Amino acid sequence: xxxxxxxxxxxxxxxxxxxxxxxxxxxxxxxxxxxxxxxxxxxxxxxxxxxxxxxxxxxxxxxxxxxxxxxxxxxxxxxxxxxxxxxxxxxxxxxxxxxxxxxxxxxxxxxxxxxxxxxxxxxxxxxxxxxxxxxxxxxxxxxxxxxxxxxxxxxxxxxxxxxxxxxxxxxxxxxxxxxxxxxxxxxxxxxxxxxxxxxxxxxxxxxxxxxxxxxxxxxxxxxxxxxxxxxxxxxxxxxxxxxxxxxxxxxxxxxxxxxxxxxxxxxxxxxxxxxxxxxxxxxxxxxxxxxxxxxxxxxxxxxxxxxxxxxxxxxxxxxxxxxxxxxxxxxxxxxxxxxxxxxxxxxxxxxxxxxxxxxxxxxxxxxxxxxxxxxxxxxxxxxxxxxxxxxxxxxxxxxxxxxxxxxxxxxxxxxxxxxxxxxxxxxxxxxxxxxxxxxxxxxxxxxxxxxxxxxxxxxxxxxxxxxxxxxx
Numbered sequence: 001x002x003x004x005x006x007x008x009x010x011x012x013x014x015x016x017x018x019x020x021x022x023x024x025x026x027x028x029x030x031x032x033x034x035x036x037x038x039x040x041x042x043x044x045x046x047x048x049x050x051x052x053x054x055x056x057x058x059x060x061x062x063x064x065x066x067x068x069x070x071x072x073x074x075x076x077x078x079x080x081x082x083x084x085x086x087x088x089x090x091x092x093x094x095x096x097x098x099x100x101x102x103x104x105x106x107x108x109x110x111x112x113x114x115x116x117x118x119x120x121x122x123x124x125x126x127x128x129x130x131x132x133x134x135x136x137x138x139x140x141x142x143x144x145x146x147x148x149x150x151x152x153x154x155x156x157x158x159x160x161x162x163x164x165x166x167x168x169x170x171x172x173x174x175x176x177x178x179x180x181x182x183x184x185x186x187x188x189x190x191x192x193x194x195x196x197x198x199x200x201x202x203x204x205x206x207x208x209x210x211x212x213x214x215x216x217x218x219x220x221x222x223x224x225x226x227x228x229x230x231x232x233x234x235x236x237x238x239x240x241x242x243x244x245x246x247x248x249x250x251x252x253x254x255x256x257x258x259x260x261x262x263x264x265x266x267x268x269x270x271x272x273x274x275x276x277x278x279x280x281x282x283x284x285x286x287x288x289x290x291x292x293x294x295x296x297x298x299x300x301x302x303x304x305x306x307x308x309x310x311x312x313x314x315x316x317x318x319x320x321x322x323x324x325x326x327x328x329x330x331x332x333x334x335x336x337x338x339x340x341x342x343x344x345x346x347x348x349x350x351x352x353x354x355x356x357x358x359x360x361x362x363x364x365x366x367x368x369x370x371x372x373x374x375x376x377x378x379x380x381x382x383x384x385x386x387x388x389x390x391x392x393x394x395x396x397x398x399x400x401x402x403x404x405x406x407x408x409x410x411x412x413x414x415x416x417x418x419x420x421x422x423x424x425x426x427x428x429x430x431x432x433x434x435x436x437x438x439x440x441x442x443x444x445x446x447x448x449x450x451x452x453x454x455x456x457x458x459x460x461x462x463x464x465x466x467x468x469x470x471x472x
Contacts, residue, residue: 001067001068002072003025003069003070004026005173005174005175005207006025007025007069008071008077008103008106008205009172009173010026010049011069011078011103012103013206014049016115021048022049023049024052025050028210028213029213029217047097048097049095049097050092050094051067051080051093053093055091061082061093072105073105075104078099079098079100080095081096082094082095083095083096107174107181108172108181109172111201111202113169113203118225119224122165123227124226124227125145125164125166125167125228125229126225126229127167127233128169128206128221128222128233129168129170129186130208130218130235130236131178131235132186132233132265133265134241134245135244135263136241136244165199166199166200167200167202168199168202169222170184170202170204171183171207172203173206174381175207175377175381176208179276179381186272186273188201189266189272193266206221214234215232215234218232247261252273252276255278255279281458281459283384284356284382285358285359285384286347286360286378286379286384287362287386287452288372288375288385289301289363290366290367290372290430291365291392292365292392292397293405293406294398294400294403294406295392296392300363300434300444301318301320303441305361308361308458314359314457315357316361317358317360319349319360319361324345334416336422339365339367339368339416343366344374347371347379350362351375351379351382351383357383367424368425369425372387376429386432387429388431388451389433390433390434390436391434392435392436396437431451
């Protein structure tokens, strides 16, 4: 069974004995132990956890007595041998977890925390970076680092020295707001800003989720690493420092690189953040058109691709659903699982285009909200994501029926056909809705171009008040 990023990282934490006994993998951290209690040091005892599965899968696992858990690369990470089962919305299975292979997937694995890093003989200062440090953290950081002086005795203003070794911890979770590779660079730049020398930066399998769980995870990991003290730069607290970081992030998102808010981080860190979140006219973008078969999304996607290529310097890659089917996904059928995988493949390729600063335009049906959300997450890890819902009615799409697909679906010749025998989950998070039954081709194109221009992904026109597209 392939598990998601939350469960994969909780498997690592559980096998390091950093989770409470019976912890639900990927779930909120619920423990009767106070945060200040040191987690049990590694022993030969079994690692007992819980796993929530859909009812049909849980029944199959119970019949087999266990299940192998695999990461996103399908590497077998661990085996869960069942002890008992508790009824729930699906089934919550409880069992003993045993390691099959170390996880290699995900970023920042070269500096991953290891068992030998835990329970050191001597204390050290542990700083868990849930967000980048800002100027408002200075006093707290100085206190955590012991308020010490440099080896040369200077103790210069604005710089700190620690009286004991320092361990800076970042997450290796690719879904984190700031990607692990970027956070690792920020950690090292911050260390240089402080003038510290006896410092290590490590990554840990911390999959951030709800604020309460995040706080407990950071505390338990810090304790196991010998943190005395452990400082957690919490991305969810209401401190002035966190508010300052959120202001920095907001300005980065809209590409306001000259905002005074960016002065909250040091110049080297600011430069690294700007390499990550470039101005929107240079930032990668995944533009997804989603809608029923025959809605006009492919035509609109082609029109937008042609217009952007002609009127800007942006690099554009068009990933049309039908073309992708013949090239990237020729081995897939049209079951729900295969259609979801097809869209995820499109999302993966589109995100790679965005990673390198290009605009990827894709036009799959993408009927399921969860799959669209997965593509959004892939895109936003490296750039931006814009969703256009081409919400032409089913009646109009069926009237067009250029390929005769609706007629075959009505006759029962095509099973699980979106809109007929399988649902289309209408987006509630679309950035724009276009109805090609109401809007002609030029109007539909103009609305998308206006969205891209007003959002900053394309240069504003010379006369932005004009409703007409500029001539080729």
